[in-house]
Amino acid sequence: xxxxxxxxxxxxxxxxxxxxxxxxxxxxxxxxxxxxxxxxxxxxxxxxxxxxxxxxxxxxxxxxxxxxxxxxxxxxxxxxxxxxxxxxxxxxxxxxxxxxxxxxxxxxxxxxxxxxxxxxxxxxxxxxxxxxxxxxxxxxxxxxxxxxxxxxxxxxxxxxxxxxxxxxxxxxxxxxxxxxxxxxxxxxxxxxxxxxxxxxxxxxxxxxxxxxxxxxxxxxxxxxxxxxxxxxxxxxxxxxxxxxxxxxxxxxxxxxxxxxxxxxxxxxxxxxxxxxxxxxxxxxxxxxxxxxxxxxxxxxxxxxxxxxxxxxxxxxxxxxxxxxxxxxxxxxxxxxxxxxxxxxxxxxxxxxxxxxxxxxxxxxxxxx
Amino acid sequence: xxxxxxxxxxxxxxxxxxxxxxxxxxxxxxxxxxxxxxxxxxxxxxxxxxxxxxxxxxxxxxxxxxxxxxxxxxxxxxxxxxxxxxxxxxxxxxxxxxxxxxxxxxxxxxxxxxxxxxxxxxxxxxxxxxxxxxxxxxxxxxxxxxxxxxxxxxxxxxxxxx
Numbered sequence: 001x002x003x004x005x006x007x008x009x010x011x012x013x014x015x016x017x018x019x020x021x022x023x024x025x026x027x028x029x030x031x032x033x034x035x036x037x038x039x040x041x042x043x044x045x046x047x048x049x050x051x052x053x054x055x056x057x058x059x060x061x062x063x064x065x066x067x068x069x070x071x072x073x074x075x076x077x078x079x080x081x082x083x084x085x086x087x088x089x090x091x092x093x094x095x096x097x098x099x100x101x102x103x104x105x106x107x108x109x110x111x112x113x114x115x116x117x118x119x120x121x122x123x124x125x126x127x128x129x130x131x132x133x134x135x136x137x138x139x140x141x142x143x144x145x146x147x148x149x150x151x152x153x154x155x156x157x158x159x160x161x162x163x164x165x166x167x168x169x170x171x172x173x174x175x176x177x178x179x180x181x182x183x184x185x186x187x188x189x190x191x192x193x194x195x196x197x198x199x200x201x202x203x204x205x206x207x208x209x210x211x212x213x214x215x216x217x218x219x220x221x222x223x224x225x226x227x228x229x230x231x232x233x234x235x236x237x238x239x240x241x242x243x244x245x246x247x248x249x250x251x252x253x254x255x256x257x258x259x260x261x262x263x264x265x266x267x268x269x270x271x272x273x274x275x276x277x278x279x280x281x282x283x284x285x286x287x288x289x290x291x292x293x294x295x296x297x298x299x300x301x302x303x304x305x306x307x308x309x310x311x312x313x314x315x316x317x318x319x320x321x322x323x324x325x326x327x328x329x330x331x332x333x334x335x336x337x338x339x340x341x342x343x344x345x346x347x348x349x350x351x352x353x354x355x356x357x358x359x360x361x362x363x364x365x366x367x368x
Numbered sequence: 369x370x371x372x373x374x375x376x377x378x379x380x381x382x383x384x385x386x387x388x389x390x391x392x393x394x395x396x397x398x399x400x401x402x403x404x405x406x407x408x409x410x411x412x413x414x415x416x417x418x419x420x421x422x423x424x425x426x427x428x429x430x431x432x433x434x435x436x437x438x439x440x441x442x443x444x445x446x447x448x449x450x451x452x453x454x455x456x457x458x459x460x461x462x463x464x465x466x467x468x469x470x471x472x473x474x475x476x477x478x479x480x481x482x483x484x485x486x487x488x489x490x491x492x493x494x495x496x497x498x499x500x501x502x503x504x505x506x507x508x509x510x511x512x513x514x515x516x517x518x519x520x521x522x523x524x525x526x527x528x529x530x
Contacts, residue, residue, distance in 0.1 A: 028388075
């Protein structure tokens, strides 16, 4: 499944403020206002949903089945069709989109929540690595990203100043995002004065530690047109995964991102084409990863990349990918873009990549 | 190169700092004062204890606070006969679902001061708290529940909570 057969659109998007540590609210209390907001924007309730799917990770909060408890924020009676992925909400949205393609349902709620602050997020994320040869060494995500960044420098394509330029632009863009956690107007020179966290990554090249929640509503065909003046039609969606063996990958490229963009209908298979869209929201938690993703997709200067500030402005784990889709869809819904690409990643060093193609017009004739 | 490696130990430890949230903080502060606080759903009027801040049926915030009784009904129970590591209570003991007076959801509690052969569905029980000076925002403040001496509750009064 990759290109849209039945027209399905994002019709509503909501997110919490993204904060360093949510000290007052539990998961349910953090999610509930976001769920209420995403429903209110289109005048729907949970009882209107044909399907509900969430993305989260029990390891973040250290509580088994925390995703089941989170359903208290939605209300789960009478019984509903519901599913969960132990992944970013963007991957939950892929499941919901697939359901909408194949089933006789009109709408779906997708939500995700993540609290990176409750433990040492670096140690938690280490547990996703190969448990025999890699995880026992406890290489945290920053160390692995630094290996990737060093490989990129060694390739001769980019240097530390390029990483700093990405971080500076993200912070400037984030000034227009009321939910962003990190914003400002630093020069590249100022940023290059930051200390190394793990060389060659300085502080600015790392994502913030973030707690937050987000939700979107998907609707099919005429239902989408009823609910939203300018639905953000999903013209294609695909996700691909690379081997877990870090040493077997070329960390300076992202072939699965490109493959997913082909699957989503944004590129022809083979050749060196470029994705042509108005806006691209790329889930690049580390500054150098944005450069790898841009190259993989062939994004030119005409594409506005991460106008929300991206994951360098707020990176709630399990949430930031779905926020990319919501932010990209939001720009179609508010009329500032006609076409958009949203990307979400999971795993170390961009191991898994999802690409969602969005447009102001559905693919094909738009009717079924 | 003789015996293959068949086992590999990779110790893992991660520390967490729990966030109770607004509703559970209120509940735990109530426990520190020696009382059970629930929250009522504004839509279905059901009272949840411990509250989590949202009605699991309707998905709306539960904002009305309700002080619940110190007594309740054993809706169902089991007698624990199996020893396990870290067990702090002498076996056999009774683990029960207790529906506090005024609540619409049962929670789990330890029953003491009754022979295991005498425990039954519908038995009325009361909470036994630690000494006032030892009360704190922890469920350890409730030592256990014991029979209150009241007549058993009729099955119809708790059948929907099983």
